Amino acid sequence: MTVSEDFAGLTGPFRGELVAHCYRMLGSADEAEDLVQETYLRAWRSFDGFEGRSSIRTWLYRIATNVCLTAIERRGRRPLPSGLGGPSDDPDAPVVVGTDVPWVQPLPDALLAADRADPAGVTAARAGVRLAFVAALQNLSARQRAVLILRDVLEWPATDVAELLDTTPTAVHSALRRARAQLADTLPAEDDLAEPTEPARRALLARFVTAIESADAGLLAELLRADAVLEMPPVLTWFAGRHAVTRFIQAQFFTGPGWLRLVPVRANGQDGFAVYQRDADGWWHAHAVQVLTMTASGVARIVAFTDPAEVGRFGLPDRTDACPH
Numbered sequence: 001m002t003v004s005e006d007f008a009g010l011t012g013p014f015r016g017e018l019v020a021h022c023y024r025m026l027g028s029a030d031e032a033e034d035l036v037q038e039t040y041l042r043a044w045r046s047f048d049g050f051e052g053r054s055s056i057r058t059w060l061y062r063i064a065t066n067v068c069l070t071a072i073e074r075r076g077r078r079p080l081p082s083g084l085g086g087p088s089d090d091p092d093a094p095v096v097v098g099t100d101v102p103w104v105q106p107l108p109d110a111l112l113a114a115d116r117a118d119p120a121g122v123t124a125a126r127a128g129v130r131l132a133f134v135a136a137l138q139n140l141s142a143r144q145r146a147v148l149i150l151r152d153v154l155e156w157p158a159t160d161v162a163e164l165l166d167t168t169p170t171a172v173h174s175a176l177r178r179a180r181a182q183l184a185d186t187l188p189a190e191d192d193l194a195e196p197t198e199p200a201r202r203a204l205l206a207r208f209v210t211a212i213e214s215a216d217a218g219l220l221a222e223l224l225r226a227d228a229v230l231e232m233p234p235v236l237t238w239f240a241g242r243h244a245v246t247r248f249i250q251a252q253f254f255t256g257p258g259w260l261r262l263v264p265v266r267a268n269g270q271d272g273f274a275v276y277q278r279d280a281d282g283w284w285h286a287h288a289v290q291v292l293t294m295t296a297s298g299v300a301r302i303v304a305f306t307d308p309a310e311v312g313r314f315g316l317p318d319r320t321d322a323c324p325h
Helices: 003-026 029-045 056-073 119-126 131-137 142-153 158-164 169-184 198-213 217-223 242-253
Strands: 224-232 235-240 260-267 270-278 284-295 298-305
Touching: 003 029, 003 056, 003 119, 003 131, 003 142, 029 056, 056 142, 056 158, 131 142, 131 169, 131 284, 142 158, 142 169, 158 169, 198 217, 198 260, 198 270, 198 284, 198 298, 217 224, 217 242, 224 242, 235 242, 260 284
Parallel strands: 224 298
Antiparallel strands: 224 235, 260 270, 270 284, 284 298
16 A cells, blocks of 8 residues: 555545534635645645554644634634624615625535545534534634634543643633633523424425425414524625514515525535526526524524525536426
8 A cells, every 4th residue: 555545545534524623613615625625735744754642533633723723813703794793673774795704604514524434523523513603613712713612522632632722721721611601692592492303394494495485475484483583694784583584585585486496405514405596588596505593493593695606515506497406
């Protein structure tokens, strides 16, 4: 076996979870893939010096974390609209677009499953990538992000985290406490986001598709929680509350039955849809990717990434003359 084959065989199975790790740190699917490439390049260059004092997985995470910390120094944080201000109270007012904001991006679940990945690796990749959690992480400093991810998501010992960050276990514990407190002020309580049972989840998704594709505002309102939220990056304006969300969607997107189609996707370990709009000539054009937060009491949040390029990230066409189903 050549050195190249040995390196590929040892490191390849961890690609998916490294993509997830870099995505948690940066909030960008594009940057995560680029930074994993940089991680593997650095690992290849130093492979001859790897003496097995730690596992391959730990060694790769050390490299990836340092690559991410360097990258964050050159970039601003990536928010969602709800992280930049309060909701609009007027669904009929013009929305404001923030094209200069580096927004959090959705992460296709397909990127988390590396070839030959074992179940433990897939589980590690899918942990801690829910959209609200990743967006909340962006409010932390770079080192706080690293500490919280390594300790709470990956469950590294404090001594290992301290060694990676060239600090002390005491400092790690202190940073972790501050990071947890800051996230607690940002994220909703877990009890409020209790997921529906599998049959209920499927039924809720099916009814959501029916509501959107048939432009049925009444049905959509039935499916939303009273405190439902709608965010639409790169639009800065966002809405909170069943009435405001339903009214905005009805006014802006419900031109009539049959003009929207939803194609199921999985992003951030959550259910979602690629949204297509039909033009007058019958062509379907990619419009957005929706990521849903679903609970036992209904849809709690819709984040609609209204950049057609996001649809292509899920391996779907940007334009087609056939129903995308």
